[in-house]
Amino acid sequence: MSKLLCRILGCRSAAAFFLFYCEKLANQADELTSRGMDMHEMAIAEGILRIALDYAEQNEAKKIREIGLLIGEMSGVETEALEFSFRMIAAETMAEGAKLSIKRIPLVGRCGTCGREFHIEHYDFWCPECKDGVLTLLSGREMQVEYLEVD
Numbered sequence: 564m565s566k567l568l569c570r571i572l573g574c575r576s577a578a579a580f581f582l583f584y585c586e587k588l589a590n591q592a593d594e595l596t597s598r599g600m601d602m603h604e605m606a607i608a609e610g611i612l613r614i615a616l617d618y619a620e621q622n623e624a625k626k627i628r629e630i631g632l633l634i635g636e637m638s639g640v641e642t643e644a645l646e647f648s649f650r651m652i653a654a655e656t657m658a659e660g661a662k663l664s665i666k667r668i669p670l671v672g673r674c675g676t677c678g679r680e681f682h683i684e685h686y687d688f689w690c691p692e693c694k695d696g697v698l699t700l701l702s703g704r705e706m707q708v709e710y711l712e713v714d
């Protein structure tokens with residue numbers, strides 16, 4: 564087994580690429596909603612599967628064992644729904660049975676007035692130091708494939 568670090572996918576442009584996939588697929592997901600599936604997670608699972616299969620093929624892998632994901636607190640992704648969707652669409656591909664290893668990235672903001680960095684909880688965006696409400700989001704909106712474990 565070897566670990567492929569998805570450097571291409573770790574940068575900003577790749578994240579945008581990932582989101583592009585998700586949006587495109589969400590538009591095609593009418594059929595899924597009529598079957599009662601969650602469209603958001605299904606579209607994300609499709610994006611993850613495509614990226615993983617492309618990357619594994621480029622690296623001449625035979626089987627994908629594990630997929631490492633970085634998912635921000637604010638991305639609104641439900642772990643169980645994502646795992647369920649992924650299991651369903653990965654069947655009969657080389658990613659069948661692959662484990663999704665999900666690392667949650669905390670939602671962190673920096674205050675524009677005093678510069679304090681803080682963890683945003685319960686969508687409370689006010690600075691705890693100076694109570695100012697103008698902040699920059701530093702992390703928490705990620706949806707990225709970080710690595711693949713392959714044979």
Ligand SMILES: [Zn+2]
Nearest residue numbers: 674677690693
């Ligand atoms: Zn502040």
